[in-house]
Amino acid sequence: MVLMVLTTQCQETSHQREQSNTDTEARITMLISKAKVTDPDSASIYLNHAYKLTRNTKEGPIAGKYLWKIAYQAFRQKDSSLFKEVNRESLTYARKVKDTFALGHSHWNYGAWYLSRIRYDSAYYHYGNALRMFENSSEASYSGQILYNMGIILSRLKDYTGAEVLAFRAIAHLEPQQKHKQLYLCYNLLGVIYEELSEYDKAIIYHTKALEYLEHIKDPGIYLLDSQNNIGLIYQKTGDQKKAITYFDQALNAPFLKQRDVSLYARLLDNKAFSRLLNKDTVGLLPQLNRALYLRDSISNKAGVVVSKLHLASYYAYTGDTIRGIQEADGAYGLAQKIRNNRDILLSLLLLADLDISKRPEYLRDYISLNQELIQRERQTRNKFTRIQYETNKYMQRSRELSVQNAQIFFIASSLVLIFALLYFYYRQRARTKVLQLESAEQKANEKIYLLTIKQHTRFQEGKIDERIRISEMLHDSVVADLYGIRLNWGYLQLYGDKNEMKKHREYLTVLKSIENQIRDASHSLRENLTSHAIDFFRMISILLKNRGITGGFKTIVEADPRIDWRLLDDFVRVNLYCVIEEALQNCIKHARAKTVNLQFSLEEGFLIITLRDDGIGMSNKRIKGIGLKNIWSRTRKMKGTVSISSIAGEGTTLTVAIPYKTYKL
Amino acid sequence: MNTEPYQTLIVEDHALIAMGLEVALKETTRKSGISFELQRAYTCSQALSLLNHSGGFDLVFLDIQLPPEPDTGMLSGEDLGLEIRRRFPETIIVVSTAYNENIRIHSILKNVNPDGFFVKGDMDDLNLVPAIVSLLDNPPYYSQTVLRSIRHYMSNDFILNKYDRQLLFGLDKGHTMDVIANTLSLSRSAVVKRKQKLKVIFGVEHGNDRDLTIKAREKGFI
Numbered sequence: 086m087v088l089m090v091l092t093t094q095c096q097e098t099s100h101q102r103e104q105s106n107t108d109t110e111a112r113i114t115m116l117i118s119k120a121k122v123t124d125p126d127s128a129s130i131y132l133n134h135a136y137k138l139t140r141n142t143k144e145g146p147i148a149g150k151y152l153w154k155i156a157y158q159a160f161r162q163k164d165s166s167l168f169k170e171v172n173r174e175s176l177t178y179a180r181k182v183k184d185t186f187a188l189g190h191s192h193w194n195y196g197a198w199y200l201s202r203i204r205y206d207s208a209y210y211h212y213g214n215a216l217r218m219f220e221n222s223s224e225a226s227y228s229g230q231i232l233y234n235m236g237i238i239l240s241r242l243k244d245y246t247g248a249e250v251l252a253f254r255a256i257a258h259l260e261p262q263q264k265h266k267q268l269y270l271c272y273n274l275l276g277v278i279y280e281e282l283s284e285y286d287k288a289i290i291y292h293t294k295a296l297e298y299l300e301h302i303k304d305p306g307i308y309l310l311d312s313q314n315n316i317g318l319i320y321q322k323t324g325d326q327k328k329a330i331t332y333f334d335q336a337l338n339a340p341f342l343k344q345r346d347v348s349l350y351a352r353l354l355d356n357k358a359f360s361r362l363l364n365k366d367t368v369g370l371l372p373q374l375n376r377a378l379y380l381r382d383s384i385s386n387k388a389g390v391v392v393s394k395l396h397l398a399s400y401y402a403y404t405g406d407t408i409r410g411i412q413e414a415d416g417a418y419g420l421a422q423k424i425r426n427n428r429d430i431l432l433s434l435l436l437l438a439d440l441d442i443s444k445r446p447e448y449l450r451d452y453i454s455l456n457q458e459l460i461q462r463e464r465q466t467r468n469k470f471t472r473i474q475y476e477t478n479k480y481m482q483r484s485r486e487l488s489v490q491n492a493q494i495f496f497i498a499s500s501l502v503l504i505f506a507l508l509y510f511y512y513r514q515r516a517r518t519k520v521l522q523l524e525s526a527e528q529k530a531n532e533k534i535y536l537l538t539i540k541q542h543t544r545f546q547e548g549k550i551d552e553r554i555r556i557s558e559m560l561h562d563s564v565v566a567d568l569y570g571i572r573l574n575w576g577y578l579q580l581y582g583d584k585n586e587m588k589k590h591r592e593y594l595t596v597l598k599s600i601e602n603q604i605r606d607a608s609h610s611l612r613e614n615l616t617s618h619a620i621d622f623f624r625m626i627s628i629l630l631k632n633r634g635i636t637g638g639f640k641t642i643v644e645a646d647p648r649i650d651w652r653l654l655d656d657f658v659r660v661n662l663y664c665v666i667e668e669a670l671q672n673c674i675k676h677a678r679a680k681t682v683n684l685q686f687s688l689e690e691g692f693l694i695i696t697l698r699d700d701g702i703g704m705s706n707k708r709i710k711g712i713g714l715k716n717i718w719s720r721t722r723k724m725k726g727t728v729s730i731s732s733i734a735g736e737g738t739t740l741t742v743a744i745p746y747k748t749y750k751l
Numbered sequence: 752m753n754t755e756p757y758q759t760l761i762v763e764d765h766a767l768i769a770m771g772l773e774v775a776l777k778e779t780t781r782k783s784g785i786s787f788e789l790q791r792a793y794t795c796s797q798a799l800s801l802l803n804h805s806g807g808f809d810l811v812f813l814d815i816q817l818p819p820e821p822d823t824g825m826l827s828g829e830d831l832g833l834e835i836r837r838r839f840p841e842t843i844i845v846v847s848t849a850y851n852e853n854i855r856i857h858s859i860l861k862n863v864n865p866d867g868f869f870v871k872g873d874m875d876d877l878n879l880v881p882a883i884v885s886l887l888d889n890p891p892y893y894s895q896t897v898l899r900s901i902r903h904y905m906s907n908d909f910i911l912n913k914y915d916r917q918l919l920f921g922l923d924k925g926h927t928m929d930v931i932a933n934t935l936s937l938s939r940s941a942v943v944k945r946k947q948k949l950k951v952i953f954g955v956e957h958g959n960d961r962d963l964t965i966k967a968r969e970k971g972f973i
Contacts (some may be wrong), residue, residue, distance in 0.1 A: 571767055577778055612968060714930040
């Protein structure tokens with residue numbers, strides 16, 4: 086939850102800044118794309134400007150997004166100082182904010198930079214880091230391109246098996262993405278590798294495959310010619326000069342080759358000539374070789390010049406012109422030393438040893454010592470590489486283990502949290518159910534008590550009525566009847582006395598008769614108004630009110646509209662109404678501090694209105710929503726009625742309950 | 752003067768009242784020469800067996816307030832009066848009752864149609880003898896309260912028949928509708944309808960059975 090909130094906040098703030106950022110971003114993007122297509126000097130200006138803009142924004146996202154792009158363009162445009170500065174900053178920044186994408190690109194930049202500087206160990210190290218960063222990225226082609234570059238490095242170091250492995254890994258990454266150009270490069274690399282491993286058949290197969298990929302590229306350009314040259318060279322090496330020459334010719338026949346790439350043109354020319362030499366076809370060969378040399382010299386392609394000179398030396402050696410041969414070979418040797426091309430140094434030393442018999446031992450000695458030195462150096466570098474690779478592998482393994490461990494920890498932790506949450510909810514639910522059960526049980530018990538009270542009350546009332554009837558009947562049937570009988574008999578007694586006595590006797594009989602009638606009336610009135618217990622609901626409420634008044638120390642007044650026929654309320658309504666009033670009175674006792682409580686029953690448009698008014702201290706809105714009133718609400722709802730409460734602080738509270746009052750059709 | 756004495760039956764559970772009546776009849780004989788041959792019954796069943804043996808009476812003094820006998824279907828003197836009327840139409844029936852309720856009086860008048868109707872509160876030693884003479888000479892004789900009641904109820908013609916009274920009696924004893932229907936040989940629904948009609952008559956249309964019986968008791972039907 087907390088995490089979610091944090092991210093949303095971040096989103097919000099970044100959203101606000103987006104507007105101003107889009108302008109800056111657009112400008113930076115524009116500057117970078119301009120730098121991409123212009124000459125190095127203007128590019129430097131553009132990139133410096135873009136770099137300044139990026140720094141000025143001080144915005145994390147922008148720095149992460151653009152610094153490595155600027156650095157890459159600086160590298161492409163060979164602005165070393167700018168590249169170094171920008172890429173260093175990009176790397177530092179990416180490391181700080183753990184932006185793997187930017188980190189990967191920064192390392193990639195360094196790799197390319199060191200590769201161009203022929204510092205293979207550093208290049209390999211950075212490529213290795215970049216590869217790790219892109220390992221989990223969705224951009225599989227990035228990994229493929231990096232692996233290819235690493236393969237290039239290994240092949241340069243003559244670790245052909247290692248290079249082979251990397252090339253295949255690169256292909257595995259690139260194949261699903263259909264990156265034709267990169268795939269071409271990989272297969273080309275494989276061809277070169279197998280060539281170096283002297284597995285010429287395989288080399289030709291891979292080169293051919295590389296050519297297949299080229300067919301998918303709209304403008305294969307010099308790639309095609311390069312490949313043809315390479316294939317030609319392989320055939321040259323295998324001794325199939327005719328085939329070699331066909332390939333060289335194919336390449337040479339490409340339109341505008343000379344204008345597009347003089348160096349390649351010269352190389353092809355030279356290679357073709359050398360093949361012809363190897364095929365012992367020397368007619369008009371010398372001008373060809375010389376032309377290649379001339380072209381290479383004119384563009385200061387020193388490596389090319391060395392090769393040309395070596396081929397010339399071979400030509401002279403073949404034609405028997407030893408002096409010229411030595412001259413050319415010696416020139417190649419010197420130049421090769423100058424450009425430190427060891428392969429060509431060795432080749433020229435071999436040629437010189439062949440041509441200059443007098444100095445042969447010297448040359449051979451030099452050859453052997455240099456060769457040994459080279460082998461030694463290669464071994465050292467390879468060892469170094471093995472170490473780098475080993476460490477990288479170890480690191481990767483560890484990170485894999487760690488990620489597995491992390492996943493396990495995450496899984497265990499989340500399942501624990503889940504279990505606790507479930508347990509928590511389970512117990513809470515159970516507690517809630519229990520409370521509900523208790524509540525409903527309590528309610529049921531209350532209703533039972535009420536019904537029992539009603540029943541008891543009814544029985545008591547019935548007993549009372551029965552007793553009244555019994556007394557009434559006794560008065561009527563025996564007392565009055567006996568009095569009547571006595572009076573009748575008394576009247577017929579043959580009494581004798583003076584007139585006054587007799588008159589009194591008559592008067593007493595009359596009095597007796599009137600007493601008889603009085604008793605009869607009394608007996609009648611004893612039976613009258615013996616209506617059922619229905620009316621007793623009102624009595625019960627009155628008793629309740631009186632008792633609560635005694636408990637709470639307040640005076641009670643109860644009034645009822647005489648039109649109310651209490652018998653119309655069924656037991657359900659009675660129970661609930663009784664409880665509502667009881668609850669409300671409980672509130673009065675507990676909180677109101679009232680002096681008088683007035684309970685009123687009235688009829689209004691088909692509703693029975695119950696109004697309970699107290700003159701207490703009133704209550705706050707909070708208390709109106711309190712638990713005590715919840716029962717009143719729920720019970721009233723059950724009776725399909727409504728509740729309203731109004732309260733004025735210091736003046737008391739009025740609770741009004743309205744429930745439907747059904748009248749029967751008569 | 753008629754020398755034949757009136758074969759007379761006094762049905763009265765109160766000995767004192769019966770005694771008073773006997774004295775009054777003797778007084779009548781002394782004053783007017785009408786002679787009576789008296790027999791007495793304290794209960795309905797006693798009266799019924801006397802009726803069966805004697806083959807009828809000329810004159811019956813009937814108290815309405817007799818102990819009820821559900822076995823014979825005699826719930827009060829009223830039922831006995833009906834029985835006598837049915838079997839011996841010539842018999843002169845004198846009803847005496849302590850009730851002065853209009854409904855009750857009306858019901859007795861309609862059902863039994865007695866030749867003499869005494870409300871006990873109206874009667875004393877002075878008017879009893881002339882009343883007996885009058886009802887024998889020139890029936891009927893109604894006492895003061897009865898006359899007042901007749902005037903009062905002239906327009907009102909509701910009536911409780913025997914079924915109604917038995918129904919009320921059964922209700923009062925707490926019998927179920929089925930039992931009552933059984934004893935009355937009526938269908939259950941007929942009994943229920945009759946009961947509802949009674950509730951309307953007694954003004955307790957919303958009340959329960961107890962309300963009805965209390966009201967009926969109040970009016971003296973039970």
